[in-house]
Amino acid sequence: MTAGLFISFEGIDGAGKSTHVEALAQAFRDAGRSVTLTREPGGTPLAEQLRVLALNTAMDPLTEALLMFAARRDHLQQVIEPALARGEVVLCDRFTDATFAYQGGGRGFDLAVLAQLERWVQAVDALPAGQLRQPQLTMWFELSPEAAAQRLAGARAPDRFESQPVEFFRKVADGYARRAAGDPGRFARIDGSLPREQVWQQVLDAVRRKGWLA
Ligand SMILES: Nc1ncnc2c1ncn2[C@@H]1O[C@H](COP(=O)(O)OP(=O)(O)O)[C@@H](O)[C@H]1O
Numbered sequence: 001m002t003a004g005l006f007i008s009f010e011g012i013d014g015a016g017k018s019t020h021v022e023a024l025a026q027a028f029r030d031a032g033r034s035v036t037l038t039r040e041p042g043g044t045p046l047a048e049q050l051r052v053l054a055l056n057t058a059m060d061p062l063t064e065a066l067l068m069f070a071a072r073r074d075h076l077q078q079v080i081e082p083a084l085a086r087g088e089v090v091l092c093d094r095f096t097d098a099t100f101a102y103q104g105g106g107r108g109f110d111l112a113v114l115a116q117l118e119r120w121v122q123a124v125d126a127l128p129a130g131q132l133r134q135p136q137l138t139m140w141f142e143l144s145p146e147a148a149a150q151r152l153a154g155a156r157a158p159d160r161f162e163s164q165p166v167e168f169f170r171k172v173a174d175g176y177a178r179r180a181a182g183d184p185g186r187f188a189r190i191d192g193s194l195p196r197e198q199v200w201q202q203v204l205d206a207v208r209r210k211g212w213l214a
């Protein structure tokens, strides 16, 4: 049976990642793969409810981190693990790197606590004890916070994160950079400042380099 693939999309708000998730899903379908396209926080009825709370309600940083990981646990159990067990390609718009970047970098929340939550939440039945479920590839869209804010201006109503100042997103970007430095083989850096077609080529190249698409 074909092995499942788990690919995540990350970057600050407005970096351009959501623009390419559906196109990558179609490229995998064209290659004969079944695709589960999903997002965090969200992806299940419960996790989507937690998303509404997390994105719209003021709360302390630990509560925020716990909600993100609670949503993630449900999402893993209900959607991601079953899809991977069926041999599907799972494309996920954000995963745990976002928690390290936003709650850790942006909010300045304790990274050791996040790492402990990660160990609890991403230990899954399909993996041997001590191994955690992680994406095999993370598309990391990089764009300056100024350029990202400009793209988002007028594009959609900002949520609790998107309405943060540029300095917040600089810290989020630093959070992503630290996370990427800790696991460089998993991250593909995508230059989000280029025109859409060139960004798409980088996305496709990252998957081709892994040998997952011709
Ligand atoms: N390469 C690009 N050049 C210019 N604008 C872009 C590019 N990619 C996406 N956009 C636009 O920027 C905005 C944010 O893109 P989006 O994919 O929603 O970002 P994200 O999912 O990372 O928050 C959207 O209005 C989108 O149409």
Ligand SMILES: Cc1cn([C@H]2C[C@H](O)[C@@H](COP(=O)(O)OP(=O)(O)O)O2)c(=O)[nH]c1=O
Residues within 6 Å of the ligand: 013, 018, 039, 040, 041, 055, 068, 093, 094, 095, 096, 098, 099, 100, 102, 103, 159, 161, 162
């Ligand atoms: C997954 C995740 C997202 N977030 C934030 C980042 C985004 O601002 C927001 C929702 O992400 P996203 O789905 O990218 O928003 P949109 O659909 O509006 O582009 O949640 C966290 O703070 N921590 C997390 O663990």
